Amino acid sequence: MAKQVQTLNTGPDYKRIYQDFIAAKCPDKKESVKVFLSQDSLSLSDVLKINRIIFFDGSFENQKFKAYDKQAIFEILNYQKKHQLNNRQLALHFKLSRNTVSKWKRMFLI
Numbered sequence: 001m002a003k004q005v006q007t008l009n010t011g012p013d014y015k016r017i018y019q020d021f022i023a024a025k026c027p028d029k030k031e032s033v034k035v036f037l038s039q040d041s042l043s044l045s046d047v048l049k050i051n052r053i054i055f056f057d058g059s060f061e062n063q064k065f066k067a068y069d070k071q072a073i074f075e076i077l078n079y080q081k082k083h084q085l086n087n088r089q090l091a092l093h094f095k096l097s098r099n100t101v102s103k104w105k106r107m108f109l110i
């Protein structure tokens with residue numbers, strides 16, 4: 001009897017979600033996101049880029065129910081440092097609230 005190791009699923013499988021969605025709803029955008037979906041795993045920035053490509057409408061609606069884990073928050077805050085953005089510019093770029101950005105900076109002391 002060989003032991004089988006069960007892997008722990010830590011979050012949604014965005015790659016599979018987007019592949020299924022593109023196949024069903026918008027096969028014309030498959031070539032646009034092919035580069036991202038060929039990777040083994042998707043980072044936060046990859047997910048946001050794919051989302052912009054598929055659902056580009058420029059609106060701020062449906063931004064209310066986003067959730068970010070610590071890794072995603074650190075990635076966003078590091079993006080701010082790297083590109084020397086203030087809270088307002090970062091909030092506009094990622095479609096967040098300025099209060100959310102300042103709260104994250106207070107929580108994680110960056």
